[in-house]
Amino acid sequence: AEGNSRLDIKKVASKQDALPGELLEFTITFKNTGDEVIGNVTIVDHLSRRLAYVEESQNCTVESEFFLNPTGKESVILRWEVVEPMQVGETAAITFKCRVR
Numbered sequence: 001a002e003g004n005s006r007l008d009i010k011k012v013a014s015k016q017d018a019l020p021g022e023l024l025e026f027t028i029t030f031k032n033t034g035d036e037v038i039g040n041v042t043i044v045d046h047l048s049r050r051l052a053y054v055e056e057s058q059n060c061t062v063e064s065e066f067f068l069n070p071t072g073k074e075s076v077i078l079r080w081e082v083v084e085p086m087q088v089g090e091t092a093a094i095t096f097k098c099r100v101r
Contacts, residue, residue, distance in 0.1 A: 006034035007041065007086070018100045023054070026098065031091040041082040043094060049075045050101050057097035062086075064094075 007030055014025040028045065032038050043064075047053060053076055058066055063083040070076050080094055 003036035004034045005036060005038055007031070007038060008033045009043070011045070020100050022100050024051070024098050024100060026096055028094040029091060030086075030093075032086040032088055035088060037085045037087055039085040041086055043080045043082070045078045046071075047075050047078065047098065049073065051075075051098035052101055053078065054097040054099060058094065059096070060092065060094045062092040 009028065009030045011026060011028045014027075018024050026045075028043060030041070030043060053068065058078070058080075060066070060080055060082075064080040065083065067079040067081070068076055069079060078096065082092070086092070
């Protein structure tokens with residue numbers, strides 16, 4: 001039988017209503033809830049134009065390469081390419097900060 005690959009991803013903001021100039025911290029948690037190892041995990045977050053990524057604020061609990069891709073429309077795409085395969089049941093977390101425009 002084929003194995004079941006499953007990655008559960010949740011994104012939470014430090015507060016729901018933020019005013020321009022305020023800082024928000026985001027946490028993205030992801031867990032391998034399937035029954036096999038998952039390789040080549042990439043987490044992508046397309047920021048809204050209302051949010052400006054704070055340089056150097058990102059952190060990931062597993063080894064990953066971080067990329068910041070401008071879209072040319074005043075927004076950016078944040079991308080984390082996880083280096084190690086994720087074992088069954090393994091959970092990892094990413095945090096980063098944004099300033100509200």
